[in-house]
Amino acid sequence: MHVVSVHARAFGPLRDRWLTLAPGMNVVFGPNEAGKSSWHAAIYVGLCGMRRSRGAQVKEDRDFTERHRPWDGAEWAVTVTLETADGRRLEIQQDLADLAACRVTDLGTGQDLTSQLLNEGTPDTARLLGLTRRTLPPTISVRQAEILRVLDSPTDLQEHLQRAAATAGADQTAEAAIERIKRFHAERVGSPRAWTKPLQVAAERLTSEQATLDQARRKHEEYLVLVEQREAAGREAGSLERQLAAARLELDRRRVDGLRSRVNRARGLATRLPEEPSGDSDKSRVLRDQVVEALAALEGSPQEPGPLEGLTAAEIERELEALPEPPAGDLERAAEVLEAEDAWNDARHRRMAHDATRPQPPPPMETGGLLAGELRGLAATLEQVLPAVDPDLERRLAELGGRGRSAGRPGLWAVVGVLLATGGGVLLAVDLAVVGVLVLGTGALLLVFGLLLPLLHAKGPAGTAVLEARLATQRDRLEQVKTALDAARRRLRQAGLPEDADELRERAETLENAATAARALERWRQQHAALEVEDAGAARALRERLSARPGGPGAASGAALDELLKLYRIDCRKRKARADEAARRPTLEQALAARRSAERTVETARTQRQQVELKVWEVASACGVEAGELELAVARLRARREELDDQISRLELQGRDRAALEQILEGRALHDLEEELERAEKQLPHGASPQSSGESEAEIETRVQEVEARYEAARQQQDRLAGRVSEYERSLPDVAAAEEAVDQASAEQSRLEKLNAILNRTQEFLEAARDRVQRDIAPRLKAAIEAHLCQVTGGRYDEAIVSAADLGVQIRLRGSVWRNATLCSHGTAEQVYLLLRLAMADHLVKRGESAPLFLDDVTTQSDTARTAAILELLHESSRQRQIVFFSQEDEVLAWARERLQEPRDRLTELGRSDSEGDRAGSRPEPSPSHRYDPRP
Numbered sequence: 001m002h003v004v005s006v007h008a009r010a011f012g013p014l015r016d017r018w019l020t021l022a023p024g025m026n027v028v029f030g031p032n033e034a035g036k037s038s039w040h041a042a043i044y045v046g047l048c049g050m051r052r053s054r055g056a057q058v059k060e061d062r063d064f065t066e067r068h069r070p071w072d073g074a075e076w077a078v079t080v081t082l083e084t085a086d087g088r089r090l091e092i093q094q095d096l097a098d099l100a101a102c103r104v105t106d107l108g109t110g111q112d113l114t115s116q117l118l119n120e121g122t123p124d125t126a127r128l129l130g131l132t133r134r135t136l137p138p139t140i141s142v143r144q145a146e147i148l149r150v151l152d153s154p155t156d157l158q159e160h161l162q163r164a165a166a167t168a169g170a171d172q173t174a175e176a177a178i179e180r181i182k183r184f185h186a187e188r189v190g191s192p193r194a195w196t197k198p199l200q201v202a203a204e205r206l207t208s209e210q211a212t213l214d215q216a217r218r219k220h221e222e223y224l225v226l227v228e229q230r231e232a233a234g235r236e237a238g239s240l241e242r243q244l245a246a247a248r249l250e251l252d253r254r255r256v257d258g259l260r261s262r263v264n265r266a267r268g269l270a271t272r273l274p275e276e277p278s279g280d281s282d283k284s285r286v287l288r289d290q291v292v293e294a295l296a297a298l299e300g301s302p303q304e305p306g307p308l309e310g311l312t313a314a315e316i317e318r319e320l321e322a323l324p325e326p327p328a329g330d331l332e333r334a335a336e337v338l339e340a341e342d343a344w345n346d347a348r349h350r351r352m353a354h355d356a357t358r359p360q361p362p363p364p365m366e367t368g369g370l371l372a373g374e375l376r377g378l379a380a381t382l383e384q385v386l387p388a389v390d391p392d393l394e395r396r397l398a399e400l401g402g403r404g405r406s407a408g409r410p411g412l413w414a415v416v417g418v419l420l421a422t423g424g425g426v427l428l429a430v431d432l433a434v435v436g437v438l439v440l441g442t443g444a445l446l447l448v449f450g451l452l453l454p455l456l457h458a459k460g461p462a463g464t465a466v467l468e469a470r471l472a473t474q475r476d477r478l479e480q481v482k483t484a485l486d487a488a489r490r491r492l493r494q495a496g497l498p499e500d501a502d503e504l505r506e507r508a509e510t511l512e513n514a515a516t517a518a519r520a521l522e523r524w525r526q527q528h529a530a531l532e533v534e535d536a537g538a539a540r541a542l543r544e545r546l547s548a549r550p551g552g553p554g555a556a557s558g559a560a561l562d563e564l565l566k567l568y569r570i571d572c573r574k575r576k577a578r579a580d581e582a583a584r585r586p587t588l589e590q591a592l593a594a595r596r597s598a599e600r601t602v603e604t605a606r607t608q609r610q611q612v613e614l615k616v617w618e619v620a621s622a623c624g625v626e627a628g629e630l631e632l633a634v635a636r637l638r639a640r641r642e643e644l645d646d647q648i649s650r651l652e653l654q655g656r657d658r659a660a661l662e663q664i665l666e667g668r669a670l671h672d673l674e675e676e677l678e679r680a681e682k683q684l685p686h687g688a689s690p691q692s693s694g695e696s697e698a699e700i701e702t703r704v705q706e707v708e709a710r711y712e713a714a715r716q717q718q719d720r721l722a723g724r725v726s727e728y729e730r731s732l733p734d735v736a737a738a739e740e741a742v743d744q745a746s747a748e749q750s751r752l753e754k755l756n757a758i759l760n761r762t763q764e765f766l767e768a769a770r771d772r773v774q775r776d777i778a779p780r781l782k783a784a785i786e787a788h789l790c791q792v793t794g795g796r797y798d799e800a801i802v803s804a805a806d807l808g809v810q811i812r813l814r815g816s817v818w819r820n821a822t823l824c825s826h827g828t829a830e831q832v833y834l835l836l837r838l839a840m841a842d843h844l845v846k847r848g849e850s851a852p853l854f855l856d857d858v859t860t861q862s863d864t865a866r867t868a869a870i871l872e873l874l875h876e877s878s879r880q881r882q883i884v885f886f887s888q889e890d891e892v893l894a895w896a897r898e899r900l901q902e903p904r905d906r907l908t909e910l911g912r913s914d915s916e917g918d919r920a921g922s923r924p925e926p927s928p929s930h931r932y933d934p935r936p
Helices: 036-048 059-068 125-129 147-151 155-167 174-189 198-272 281-300 313-322 335-355 372-382 391-400 412-429 433-457 462-495 501-548 561-582 585-622 630-665 670-683 697-731 735-792 826-844 864-877 890-899 912-916
Strands: 002-011 014-020 025-029 077-083 089-095 103-106 799-802 809-812 853-856 883-887 906-909
Touching (some): 002 036, 025 890, 174 198, 198 670, 198 697, 335 501, 391 462, 735 799, 735 826, 735 864, 826 864, 864 883
Antiparallel strands (some): 002 014, 077 089
């Protein structure tokens, strides 16, 4: 398929304009604002149209409308005429202002083909190629600076590639089947993460029914456990009731025995006590306590201490008064002073080390004001050898005569060449070698061109003209060398220098060495100044830090810095000695406090001893002990304490018996207690007494209380369990129904899991088939790219790998490392993906059709060599498909003028007026020069 013509009835800046295209290579050239991009967009929309949609346009269509809607007027339409591979010629009328009016007509039969090519409501002739209006732009219609757009959304292109490889352009692919299976799977089965889908719902139902069954079974188990617990509680309550009766009987018998024992004990105490008390135990106890306290105090009091040894408190106070006060200032050299001193020493050492490296000044050199390069250029000129003129040429010209001289004389070009060659020789003589060579070469070429030009039109013998041109060239070369030598000698004489090439080179080298030495000396001076500044700064910082220290020598002193440092070290040592002496103050203060404390302790012990002895004599006097020796009084007090202890023991025993009797009687008479015993014995049941447990009455009473509490708790537990059993009997679930529901849910889940496995397996088979298709596509795209990769990249790459999954391309030079094409230079990436588009154009279209290729300024990132290679590749590809190449590059225009030939190819040049919207009344016919003319 190829486009025959495009009629922009009203499109962007174009109004009633025609663009006629050849079936092969078309180059549409024009400067900026000439309408190239508008024509490119017009071709695309003429072939594919715009989608019809309800509501607002999508952003892509909205942007297209804003960019290409005509600047004035309501009309917006493009008509494209194309020819298919089977010879049909179709006319596509795209009315973009009224999409319902778009039509496709077969110009041969008049048949309306609109309904056959509808896509999203409007005709889309990309379907003739097996493409759509979505996949045509990134494939065969490449807009300016968007050659890499094929990577933005390769999904549609992958689908078409799969279809092209698997079904030769059919409408269905394995990917579409996979998508339908996925949708069916998602709707009818779902996944474990899809909570509302059948598979997860069935699993949730099975889990719920299983939980219901488990709960019913637990309810039955709990009911049986409660029944067992109720019966056990009844048995325990009966046993505790019997235990309680036996414990109460034993408690009653034990109380009668206790009452009998109390009566017997009261009778014994009453017979043992005297009728009247024999003394006052409280007075005896108070006197005995005073004796014990006095003796204990005497035994616990310290002996009177002797005199203390060592310095007295007054002597220590005198030493404290003689101590000096702590000094103010540094005891050791401060860290900041040491740091500043180190910095000053380092700066001095660096400065002195640098002073020893002072370079010697360069010796003077006479060069007449010439530079080293000029001296070398003059030396090279002096060494030139005068070229010889071939005498054989003069002899042969003399033999031939002057038959052809009139035709071989140099014309204007030859004169200009001689002048330029002479100027180049002069430039060489003054050491402007590069410019001189260029001018000299240009002059020589013009001279040869001027001499040969007449030969092309000469009427005389061609041999004479050739010989005269060769002779003139040799003579001109001789004159050039002589002119250069004369100029060089004049320059040397003016500078007062010898005409010796070796000496000139030696002077040039000496001059360069002197310049190097001068630069070294200047660098040394700069470094020396910097080091002096650093030394002065370090000294100033050290002096300031010395003056800032408390007790320092002071910066205002006129002494040298070394002397100030010495004074600072001496002052630090003196302050350190004084500080050490002052540091004894805390030790002496502690010793003074300890001495005073010891003196106070001795005085306190002496006072306490005297008070204890006084207390002993007071107690001895109360006991009737006469004054005398302290030891004798103490012995008598100890004897008196024993007498008092015996008396107190006797009185206390009588008191305890009387208290025990009163406790037993509890304020009653003895005969009342005897009557109570008689009544209790009568109330006991007759018969054999139960076996005694050996417990006390209190223990039996405690046991009765415990058994009674346990009996009440067991009876209450029995009542509670009976109530819970009744509740369970009213709400007990049906286990059989729950088991049936679990079986139904399990069957449904099993059915869905089997369906899930079948769908997954089917999807795996289809994905494997799709992968096989992609593996088939990738080698084809790889081979198509590698066929021209070396050509378009200038030999830098010759191997490629194409990923059919995302259309990514990797390239390399054979044996090197693979590189992602998009990470190469922008020009290389565009060239590689241009090859990919050519390959896709071959594989995406239906069999029997060839896809045209529309390119807008795709060589802007390429150099001259790669641009030519791309153009040659496209020209070669135009044998199988139509190529429409829009460009503003002059080298593309020059290539097209040289390489394109009618009628297969065509060059169209757009004028400036085309972009300004001039109207035309009729379709222009192609002119022989193929220059685009917007006028009729």
